[in-house]
Every structure is written in C-alpha cells, then in structure tokens.
Amino acid sequence: MSAMTTEGAIVSRTLIIDNIYPYSTSQKPIVGVNYQYPGPPIEAYEGDTLVIRVINKLPQPTTVHWHGISQNGTQDMDGAVGATQCAISRNGEMTYIFKASPAGTAWYHGHHLDQYADGLIGPLIIRRKVEPNQQYYDTERILMVADWYNELARTKLLSWFLSTNNPKGIEPIPDAIVVNGKFSESLFVPTNGSKRIRFRIINAAAFSMYTFSIDGLPLHIIELDQTPVEPYTVSSVVINVAQRVSCFVNLDEFDQSLVPAEVPPTKSIYIRFQAMADMYPVDIRSYRAPYATPRYPYPIYFNPLFLGILSLDSKNSLPTYPVYDERIGSRNPDSEDINLLGARPFYRANNIVPDATHFLKLVITIGPDSSNISRAYFNNVSYGSDMNRAGQKTTNKKCLTSDTLPLLHQMAMTPNGLGIPSPIMTRDSPLLVIQSDGNGHYLIPYGAVVDILLENRDEGEHPFHIHGYEFWVISTSENPQAEELYRGAYLQRDTVSVPGSGWAKIRLLANNPGAWLFHCHIEWHMDAGLIVAFIVGPNALLAQGYKITPIQKRMCQ
Incomplete structure (x- = not known):
C-alpha cells in the first residue's frame, strides 16, 4: 500500500x-x-x-x-x-x-x-x-435491483453452467427479480411528503439488464455511473449489469390521465423494472432449467416484470389504475443508445479528453473449448483456462511469474521481468499497439492514452467494467456518430454496454498504476473467462511508494 x-x-x-x-x-x-x-x-x-x-x-x-x-x-x-x-x-x-x-x-x-x-x-x-442538480430534488431513495436464483450460484448453478451437460453455454436464468431485497409488489417506497425525489438506481444483477420507469412520470437523468450530467429527460431508461443511473422525478408532473375517471384518485404509483426478455438465450415464458429442484407440482416461470409501489401517503395502498395499460405496459426506452451518450457531462470544463497515443483491439467471442464446455474469450484467450483457442499455449494462467501471488505483488517484486511485450507499431494502426503475454495480461505504459475497440462477435449484449478507472465512451455501433458529435466532451463511465454483434470504442488515460481487471460484469461470463488484466506502469507503481504489507503477505501464505 x-x-x-x-x-x-x-x-x-x-x-x-x-x-x-x-x-x-x-x-x-x-x-x-x-x-x-x-x-x-x-x-x-x-x-x-x-x-x-x-x-x-x-x-x-x-x-x-x-x-x-x-x-x-x-x-x-x-x-x-x-x-x-x-x-x-x-x-x-x-x-x-x-x-x-x-x-x-x-x-x-x-x-x-x-x-x-x-x-x-x-x-x-x-x-x-x-451536489450538481441539487436544486431539483429534496430527498433521495436507493433502488438496488438484482437477480434472484432459487439455487446457489457458487455450487449448483456454476457446476451446471460450465459442464458438458450445457454445451450451448446457456446461462442460468433468474427465477425472480428483487429490489432492495423485496420481491415484486412487496416493495413500498415512501415519499414522506416530498414531491421532488432523486432515485439512485444500481443494477446489481448477475445477468439481467432492465428497463426502469415510474408510471406517468418523466425521468430526469442527472448521473450515469458516477458522472454527473446535465438533466436529460426520458420516460424510461435501460440499465445494464453494474451500471448506475440517477434521476429525479417531480410528482407535480404525474400524468393524471393514467387514472380512469371512474376510480378514486391514486395514492400510489407503480415503479417498474422490466427485464429485457430478448437478452436471454431461451424463451423465459416456457423454459424449465434442467438443474432446477422441483418445488411445486406445476412449473413456475420467470416473470420479467417487477412492480414496486411509490407510496404517496403513509397507507401503502396499491395504485387505483390498472397494472397493464397500453401506454405503460410495453414501453420501450426513448433512446436505442443504452449508454445514453447524448447526455452531456455537467462539468465540461474539467472534462479534458486527451488524444490517443496507443491502441488495443479486444475481440469478444463465446464458444465451446476442446472439452465441449462453453468458454468466453478476449482475443481467443479465456482467462484462467487451459482450453484456449488457436492452439495457444497457456503455461501461465492467471499469473505472470507465480501461480499463488496476486498480480500486484508480482509487479512490485519483478517490475521489469513480467514477460509481457511492450507496445509496438503495426501496419494496422497509426498508434502504438498494446501487447499481451497470450494469457490475458496486457502491459500499458504509465501515462498512455489508449483507445480500446471492443468488437463483440457474440449475439448478446455485454456490460464491460474496469477496476481503478473511469474511461470515456467515444462511440458505439448504436451511436457511431457520437465520436464526431461529442468530440472533446465524451461521457465518462466505468461500465460500458457493448451491443450484441456490435462494437464500442472507449478511451483510457492510464494514470493509475496497478493491476486492474477489465471484464464482463455478467457473473457467468466472468466464470467463463471473459476477463483481461491491465498491468499499468509497474515502475510507476514502485515510484508511487507501493509496498507489499506484512498483512497482505500473511493472507497469501
């Protein structure tokens, strides 16, 4: 430390x-x-x-x-x-x-x-x-959404997922949705008399991405991950795994036409998390997991709609209007750009985007290994797996010089002997190209500005998260014009959603030395090896004063 x-x-x-x-x-x-x-x-x-x-x-x-x-x-x-x-x-x-x-x-x-x-x-x-935008809200609430599985992930689900019994690599499908630990129609969120409320929404799911909305209320987005933005109004927003969105609502903006004239005025409003059904590799309306323990004499299928109740008084009553309405029941997000690149950073003067000096292309694929177990790959390498593609040998797995010590410790012990090539010039790029050791470790010089192109050859959308950093999201296949449209004022996030069979381009300023994981935040894809480690500036790490503490050494014994 x-x-x-x-x-x-x-x-x-x-x-x-x-x-x-x-x-x-x-x-x-x-x-x-x-x-x-x-x-x-x-x-x-x-x-x-x-x-x-x-x-x-x-x-x-x-x-x-x-x-x-x-x-x-x-x-x-x-x-x-x-x-x-x-x-x-x-x-x-x-x-x-x-x-x-x-x-x-x-x-x-x-x-x-x-x-x-x-x-x-x-x-x-x-x-x-x-707080920027503080003038728009008086109180705030946290909504932490997650997948619920009836079975344990670390034992039953994982052992089935990475097995020859699952050659198609079907990820475990959730059994339910929970928000703040509550199941659908059991979460009551009080307003306590406030009309202007900030919601901090955290997608802590293992697999699912959701469309979030509150019936009859526009959502004014004011923060994406940890980047404050100028208010950006939508009726609903998609949030992928590990992403965070903050928005405020004003109850005076509620659309009263949702409440039929023949029913009493509503004292509550539905909060909706709608799981994106098309992201799952099976038809969730009829899928019965082969690993599932029978609990009932009839099958119960995953309901992709979670309903919470925003309570406008202290009685926790249900809304008086119908749950399903053609205006709200199948609402699509306003923008097809899940990363909301059109939202503008609040602090533009401080958001100085440097020009790129280096380049790295990461190709994402998923497929069976030689044992017919589904694996996930960055540039044909499944992190930590013996079964890599293209005949690559993996004498080192999750390690550079040791199979027991953390990467950070190895950086401190042998900063110049990690066995990872330095960046080189190639005919494919005008920038220096970041190299790896063939085992998922990429050496990035301290101070480099790296454009990373994520090319997704899988049909599914992937949320990629980086440890230790925020990056600028330059453009995606959903919004390719963003690179020119927002040049000099790109949005910073720590998790980018890469479209299925699409791409995303991000820019990283490597000013934080260390061993930092970059991975898909879908838990099953991490298990399948969709991870790389960025080894940033080993000598800069030592110059910063990093030393392995005695406590850390004891933990590794």
Whole structure:
C-alpha cells in the first residue's frame, strides 16, 4: 500500500460477512452483510478516508470489491482476488483503507466464488460537498435491483453452467427479480411528503439488464455511473449489469390521465423494472432449467416484470389504475443508445479528453473449448483456462511469474521481468499497439492514452467494467456518430454496454498504476473467462511508494 494523505473525515465501518436465511419460504443461504440483504449503505463525502473492517464468518474465503472507487494510491484495497490480494480466509478479516473517490453512486460486492450472485452486495454513496442538480430534488431513495436464483450460484448453478451437460453455454436464468431485497409488489417506497425525489438506481444483477420507469412520470437523468450530467429527460431508461443511473422525478408532473375517471384518485404509483426478455438465450415464458429442484407440482416461470409501489401517503395502498395499460405496459426506452451518450457531462470544463497515443483491439467471442464446455474469450484467450483457442499455449494462467501471488505483488517484486511485450507499431494502426503475454495480461505504459475497440462477435449484449478507472465512451455501433458529435466532451463511465454483434470504442488515460481487471460484469461470463488484466506502469507503481504489507503477505501464505 502506498502512502495516503488524509484530507477529510475518517469514516469507519465494520462489515460481517455471513450466511443468512431472510426468506421463510426459501432454504437457500444468502451471503449477507451485517445480517442484511442487501448489505447496509455506506456513505461518505468525497475525500473522506474509509476504514472498513471486513470479518469473514462464511465457511469459504471471501473478499469485497469497492465498485467505482479509483483506489489511486491504495491499489491493494481493490478487493479483486488474484489481481490485488489473496482472499480473506474463513474466520479471517481484513481492514480496507481507501479514499472516497470519485464522488457518485458506487456499490460494493463480492469478487470471489460467485458470492455477489449469492447476495454479497450493498450501496456505496460518495457525496459531493456541493451536489450538481441539487436544486431539483429534496430527498433521495436507493433502488438496488438484482437477480434472484432459487439455487446457489457458487455450487449448483456454476457446476451446471460450465459442464458438458450445457454445451450451448446457456446461462442460468433468474427465477425472480428483487429490489432492495423485496420481491415484486412487496416493495413500498415512501415519499414522506416530498414531491421532488432523486432515485439512485444500481443494477446489481448477475445477468439481467432492465428497463426502469415510474408510471406517468418523466425521468430526469442527472448521473450515469458516477458522472454527473446535465438533466436529460426520458420516460424510461435501460440499465445494464453494474451500471448506475440517477434521476429525479417531480410528482407535480404525474400524468393524471393514467387514472380512469371512474376510480378514486391514486395514492400510489407503480415503479417498474422490466427485464429485457430478448437478452436471454431461451424463451423465459416456457423454459424449465434442467438443474432446477422441483418445488411445486406445476412449473413456475420467470416473470420479467417487477412492480414496486411509490407510496404517496403513509397507507401503502396499491395504485387505483390498472397494472397493464397500453401506454405503460410495453414501453420501450426513448433512446436505442443504452449508454445514453447524448447526455452531456455537467462539468465540461474539467472534462479534458486527451488524444490517443496507443491502441488495443479486444475481440469478444463465446464458444465451446476442446472439452465441449462453453468458454468466453478476449482475443481467443479465456482467462484462467487451459482450453484456449488457436492452439495457444497457456503455461501461465492467471499469473505472470507465480501461480499463488496476486498480480500486484508480482509487479512490485519483478517490475521489469513480467514477460509481457511492450507496445509496438503495426501496419494496422497509426498508434502504438498494446501487447499481451497470450494469457490475458496486457502491459500499458504509465501515462498512455489508449483507445480500446471492443468488437463483440457474440449475439448478446455485454456490460464491460474496469477496476481503478473511469474511461470515456467515444462511440458505439448504436451511436457511431457520437465520436464526431461529442468530440472533446465524451461521457465518462466505468461500465460500458457493448451491443450484441456490435462494437464500442472507449478511451483510457492510464494514470493509475496497478493491476486492474477489465471484464464482463455478467457473473457467468466472468466464470467463463471473459476477463483481461491491465498491468499499468509497474515502475510507476514502485515510484508511487507501493509496498507489499506484512498483512497482505500473511493472507497469501
């Protein structure tokens, strides 16, 4: 850990990770945080120092990743097993200490043994001293949406997914949707008399992307991931896995025509999360998972619509208007651009986009390996798998020089001996091209400005997240004109949605040395190997003062 100066307050929290059984109708253990699901919100102001003691009471190792936090100067606090640390052992603990930065709607989740799909999630809100767009809302609510599976991800679901019994690579289909730990029609969100409300929406699903809307109310988007934007009005918005959207609503804008004249005025409004049915590889209306444990004498299929209730009074009554209305029941998002590149950054003067100096093309494919098990590939490499394509040998899997030490430790121990080629000039690009070791590790010089082209040859949409950074989203196959249209004022995010059979172009300023994972945030695709590791500036890491701490060394013994 590098030396870290303390500017703001010190915010201390203790998180106990343990199995819980929050639902009387289910015997499935949830990985809870402080015996809650989702875990408790953690809040701080930008610049504060977070000191979070994580105590592992699970029968398995664990870790916590602080999604959206840059960890500049605290690279070993990122929580990615194999990249920045070894796992927290059973009955062990680790104290994470890091700067609350950047501001915005972040979250935390497990990053080991599919524990995030099994419940290890929670909100992490980093507030600004002066919030942009604060004048438009008086209160705020968090909505954390997730997939619910009747079976455990880390055992039953994963063992079926990556097996010869599933040669088509069909991902486990959710059994339900939960928001703030509640199932459909059981979540009541009080307004407490406020008419202007900010919603912080976090997609913590393992697989699903959703269209979010509130009946009869326009949504005024004011933050995408952790980037504040000028208000951008839509009637609904698509949010992919790991993305966050903040919007405000004004109840005075409610469309009263939704309420039939013959019924009493409504004292509540439906909140809708509609799972995108066409993203699933099967017909969810009739699919029966081969691994499912029969629970009833008749099949119950996944309902892709979650209904919450925005309660306008304290009675938690249901809306008086029909649930299904042709004006709201099948609403499509206003924009086909899921990344909302048309939204403009709030702080344009500070959003200086440098010209690219380097280039990297990552081709995304999914298909069977030589054992007929479905794998996911970046440039024909499935991270951590022996079964890579094109006859490539994988003498090193998740490692560069060691099969037991995190990548970050290896960078510190042998900064000039990692075996990854330096960037080279090629005939295909006017920029220096980033190289890899053939095992999913890419060496990026400190200070490089890298244009990354994500070419998706899979039919499915993929949400790609980077640790330790935000990148500029330049353009996508849904919005190719954005590169010219918004030149000099591109939108920054940490998760980009790459269209099926399409592409996305992002730009990364490599000013944070370390070992940073870049991966699809669909949990099943991570399990299948859709990950690369960016090894940024090993010597810059040491110059910054990074040293492997005795605690980190003990965790790896």
